[in-house]
Amino acid sequence: MPIRNLTGIGVSAGRAAGPVATMGARRPAPPEPTHVEDPGAERDRLVQSTGRVCAEMRRRAVAATGPAAEILEATAMIAEDPSWAAAAAELIEQERVAAPYAVWRSAEQFRAALAAAGGYFAERVRDLDDVRDRVIADLSGIAPPGLPDPGTPFVLVARDLAPADTATLPADRVLALVTEEGGPTSHTAILARALGIPAVVACPGVTAIADGTRVGVDGGTGEVVIEPEDADLFAAPRRDRPATVDYRGHLADGTAVALLANVGEPADAGRARSLGAAGVGLLRTEFLFGDRLTPPTLDEQVAAYAEVFAAFPGGRVVVRTLDAGSDKPLPYLTAGVETNPALGVRGLRAMRTDPELLDTQLSAVAEAARRSHTEVWTMAPMIATPAEAAEFVARARAHGLARVGAMVEVPSAALLADDLLAVVDFVSVGTNDLTQYTYAADRLVGALAALNDPWLPAVLRLIQMTGDAGRRLGKPVGVCGEAAADPLLALVLVGLGVTSLSATARMLPAVAAVLGSADQALCARLADIALRAGDPAAARRGVREAAAEAIEIV
Ligand SMILES: C=C(OP(=O)(O)O)C(=O)O
Numbered sequence: 001m002p003i004r005n006l007t008g009i010g011v012s013a014g015r016a017a018g019p020v021a022t023m024g025a026r027r028p029a030p031p032e033p034t035h036v037e038d039p040g041a042e043r044d045r046l047v048q049s050t051g052r053v054c055a056e057m058r059r060r061a062v063a064a065t066g067p068a069a070e071i072l073e074a075t076a077m078i079a080e081d082p083s084w085a086a087a088a089a090e091l092i093e094q095e096r097v098a099a100p101y102a103v104w105r106s107a108e109q110f111r112a113a114l115a116a117a118g119g120y121f122a123e124r125v126r127d128l129d130d131v132r133d134r135v136i137a138d139l140s141g142i143a144p145p146g147l148p149d150p151g152t153p154f155v156l157v158a159r160d161l162a163p164a165d166t167a168t169l170p171a172d173r174v175l176a177l178v179t180e181e182g183g184p185t186s187h188t189a190i191l192a193r194a195l196g197i198p199a200v201v202a203c204p205g206v207t208a209i210a211d212g213t214r215v216g217v218d219g220g221t222g223e224v225v226i227e228p229e230d231a232d233l234f235a236a237p238r239r240d241r242p243a244t245v246d247y248r249g250h251l252a253d254g255t256a257v258a259l260l261a262n263v264g265e266p267a268d269a270g271r272a273r274s275l276g277a278a279g280v281g282l283l284r285t286e287f288l289f290g291d292r293l294t295p296p297t298l299d300e301q302v303a304a305y306a307e308v309f310a311a312f313p314g315g316r317v318v319v320r321t322l323d324a325g326s327d328k329p330l331p332y333l334t335a336g337v338e339t340n341p342a343l344g345v346r347g348l349r350a351m352r353t354d355p356e357l358l359d360t361q362l363s364a365v366a367e368a369a370r371r372s373h374t375e376v377w378t379m380a381p382m383i384a385t386p387a388e389a390a391e392f393v394a395r396a397r398a399h400g401l402a403r404v405g406a407m408v409e410v411p412s413a414a415l416l417a418d419d420l421l422a423v424v425d426f427v428s429v430g431t432n433d434l435t436q437y438t439y440a441a442d443r444l445v446g447a448l449a450a451l452n453d454p455w456l457p458a459v460l461r462l463i464q465m466t467g468d469a470g471r472r473l474g475k476p477v478g479v480c481g482e483a484a485a486d487p488l489l490a491l492v493l494v495g496l497g498v499t500s501l502s503a504t505a506r507m508l509p510a511v512a513a514v515l516g517s518a519d520q521a522l523c524a525r526l527a528d529i530a531l532r533a534g535d536p537a538a539a540r541r542g543v544r545e546a547a548a549e550a551i552e553i554v
């Protein structure tokens with residue numbers, strides 16, 4: 001029976017058509033525990049192999065930029081971690097087994113420990129698997145696992161992608177990518193958007209499509225059409241998109257809607273600026289605090305913030321205080337073991353356990369702001385009550401910070417948006433967490449991807465409540481979650497009362513293109529359609545059709 005058309009979750013807008021090339025089965029069979037006569041020589045072989053793999057991973061990390069660099073850096077660090085290689089060497093010594101088998105066994109132990117630690121550590125399992133497979137391939141003298149190369153541009157299909165593979169995708173050859181697993185906030189989704197490649201995740205059955213079959217992929221609606229009759233429908237409009245942001249900060253009717261960039265490290269700020277971003281709507285400060293045993297000093301922080309502010313003289317930069325805990329644990333701050341880390345001591349809750357850390361950060365932001373010509377706004381993550389927000393505002397003001405706000409990522413914050421907005425200067429909706437908490441679905445679990453879709457009606461309703469409260473109180477309501485990177489959803493968000501959008505810089509030109517040609521009345525109509533739709537697929541379809549009648553959409 002021919003495979004019918006498939007549907008997944010569109011996570012990176014744009015359309016493309018081309019032949020399928022499937023990522024080879026990455027996981028090799030466990031090697032046999034072959035006996036070796038000379039364990040010393042076998043250990044040397046292991047050391048040389050891990051050295052080669054480490055050098056290659058490091059080379060790729062150094063060569064990459066943006067989110068790819070961060071992800072490759074994480075894999076390179078796992079490759080360079082001596083503990084798993086030392087455990088493998090010990091196995092060779094004690095049991096006189098060949099290196100591939102020892103690597104496999106040692107990696108199994110480490111991956112079990114990472115998986116048990118949960119959150120951020122569990123995510124590293126994919127990186128460890130990647131390193132393990134590369135070392136075993138090197139020891140066995142076979143090509144390392146990697147991307148297919150059919151010799152022509154292709155639609156990449158995979159069960160899931162290792163972060164390192166996604167990070168090095170050749171954007172000129174991969175027309176689109178479709179994965180059977182993965183969720184909207186997975187590495188695959190975030191990087192596809194950063195690279196501007198149309199992408200669909202959580203698409204059951206896609207790996208059954210034979211290589212070479214032509215498919216059309218719509219990264220907006222999530223549709224994968226087998227042998228499309230009208231391939232022109234999938235002609236790649238993304239190639240015609242402007243490469244930089246051409247947007248003056250207001251809709252076609254003059255309604256002000258700021259378009260800003262999400263920035264995860266100082267280098268991103270320069271890139272965002274060169275693309276034409278007007279400022280930063282979310283500076284994630286975790287880059288300063290991770291991968292170390294003690295927190296950064298005041299001076300280190302001042303220098304890093306000042307570097308970001310310097311990229312936007314006269315512009316706005318919204319700094320988010322440290323969001324530690326859950327998927328971002330820190331050895332010196334967050335609680336050891338929590339049964340439900342996403343519901344645990346994270347974000348502002350973790351900072352309240354160490355007020356000095358929060359004070360140092362606020363003081364550094366204030367000092368860097370004084371040295372710059374940038375409008376600096378400061379906000380806290382994981383605010384659940386207006387009282388927490390009031391406490392944060394008082395602390396930030398004591399450091400001389402003028403504009404202080406709260407993220408809306410917990411449903412309680414949206415439900416009490418009037419009370420929250422009464423005590424802060426602005427709010428910014430973090431749709432990634434708001435979605436996971438509204439639908440009680442871990443954002444890192446691929447199997448729950450359908451419940452981590454910001455087009456879900458309850459999420460839209462909570463954003464509407466927040467937007468309405470913002471209008472009533474005359475205070476700004478931003479969105480800085482991945483939802484703002486979806487051009488169609490961006491129009492809906494504006495219709496729900498959102499006054500600024502902040503997204504990964506590469507998606508800003510596409511979002512700018514729709515904002516600049518829409519007006520408030522259209523956005524309100526689209527918001528109404530999305531709210532009434534009942535489910536994300538119907539909402540996307542209805543909004544796309546109505547938007548297409550009024551404006552040219554990407
Ligand atoms: C922007 C958000 O924060 P993060 O993705 O860093 O948790 C969010 O939750 O939407």
Ligand SMILES: [Mg+2]
Pocket residue numbers: 381409430432433
């Ligand atoms: Mg968040």
